[in-house]
Amino acid sequence: MLSEFDLIKRYFNRPRPGRATLGIGDDCALLAPAPGMQMAISTDMLVEGRHFFAGADARMLGHKCIAVNLSDLAAMGAKPVAFTLALALPAADPAWLEAFSGGLFALADAFDCELIGGDTTKGPLTICITVFGELAPGHALRRDAAKVGDDIWISGTLGDARLALACYWDDYALDPGPMAIAASRMHTPAPRVALGMALAAGPLAHAAIDISDGLVGDLGHILAASQVGATLAVDALPAGPVLGAQDLNLRRRFCAAGGDDYELCFTAPAANRAAIVAAALAAGTAVTRVGSIDAEPGLRLVDGGGTLVSMGLAGFDHFAS
């Protein structure tokens, strides 16, 4: 049996040149933002049976844990710097730890995001990551910054992760090929860090949020914080490649209120359209214009003819289900 300290050393204590003045192995890590910069901080807790299935593939789980945190940095426009990892494990299983840490570090390293500290304990499988990014003062893409007349944009595509979940729940069925594509969207989301940084640095965008609980619910947070309303062209929402081949009602529903998309929803002045498309191209992330911010409170979904579509949608609430 590995001891707690051996376990930390073997899988998580990697000697690499980093930003932290002092990293793993002391009471605290020491970190300083570059002179004049702010730190953006976000924390997420993932619980087995809630955010992922019992027995989930450990490598993909490692990827997803850090991906959802990097997605929060992307939604502020911050550059990833470092993270801490707190891990409750039923047992110290070397094969699981090797796969989990492999998936975690593969994505963290791709964004030069360094593990600087953490905690491990025995308990029901629970993963809590706190991530640190850097941002110039005044450049954050805040939820309360949407302006009437702004375009609403979505990065990438929506709904394939939700479609995979429906299949796992036996609410829907896909052939193995499409299912593999949809499942990869659910298990290994790609945080839109480069796009978020470009939108903040411009600055090209006003407000942004990452879509984790479904577009309607998450955009709703922007509307509430900014005290504005919005109109979305529901059939302009960019469905994922698998969802795009399904029927209209399902497409609308899972695009508008899927969850687990980890795409950015952002608002920006119409004058920035060309610059946003260019920045998205440079970031390697497609963007789609899907609506506009209105003075009238509330969120309206309209079809191609401008007719209101009533769908009775809500964002995901962890305590309602």
Place this chain on the structure above:
Amino acid sequence: MLSEFDLIKRYFNRPRPGRATLGIGDDCALLAPAPGMQMAISTDMLVEGRHFFAGADARMLGHKCIAVNLSDLAAMGAKPVAFTLALALPAADPAWLEAFSGGLFALADAFDCELIGGDTTKGPLTICITVFGELAPGHALRRDAAKVGDDIWISGTLGDARLALACYWDDYALDPGPMAIAASRMHTPAPRVALGMALAAGPLAHAAIDISDGLVGDLGHILAASQVGATLAVDALPAGPVLGAQDLNLRRRFCAAGGDDYELCFTAPAANRAAIVAAALAAGTAVTRVGSIDAEPGLRLVDGGGTLVSMGLAGFDHFAS
């Protein structure tokens, strides 16, 4: 039933002037250390049935969760600034949340430590706090900084928390009065923040650690990181008022390897003895000199006559039990 968002608002979203540029309610919080200062960062995860009993008093639990994190800042000598809270709850119980947040904020407010963000989800009761402190570069009390010839000091008293645990486990029995005193040490530890800050600011001390897994194990981390050894006068260890009235063997054992003490163990040059006693007085925390750092590797416990005492002690390992 409270929704996740109502719950966050009602119990955790407190409008108060703070250090964060942007706090709860966005994808990230924004925080900057004062110009020229470093951030000290620590994360701890507490799991029901592991770090606290199922059904533990929610107010005391709130206190303890933030106390153990503030204790990590104290052990680096950092000034508390802010924290994030990730919370998995079996259900959104208003009475529990009111008591928990009450205990949490009472202690956090006492140290001017602001809640800047978090995450709540349904799951087995698990609390993960990441705490942020501020420290002048070069002033951190690191584990690798002990020097041969240093005195070893302990703040406060040791062992009463472990004695309470022995009683909860029915391994020992105390009368109700002493049990209440011992139990309060276990449930509501006092982080030694003012003392840690004074030791770092002097600088008066070289190395420090907070005693969470037992003195022998935790001092062992200093010895390993600093590549030194130590001799402890086992009967000079400051037993808590309840443990102090028990027999010699129990006193020695729970002082040396109790756990849950949250006192500071630090090393300092002999030339600083008077200044350390004065700083401790100003911080309102007793300190006791209990041994010295040696060139010879290993940790030796000796009695009043200088004779080696063999106790077969080890620090607490979350995966060994």
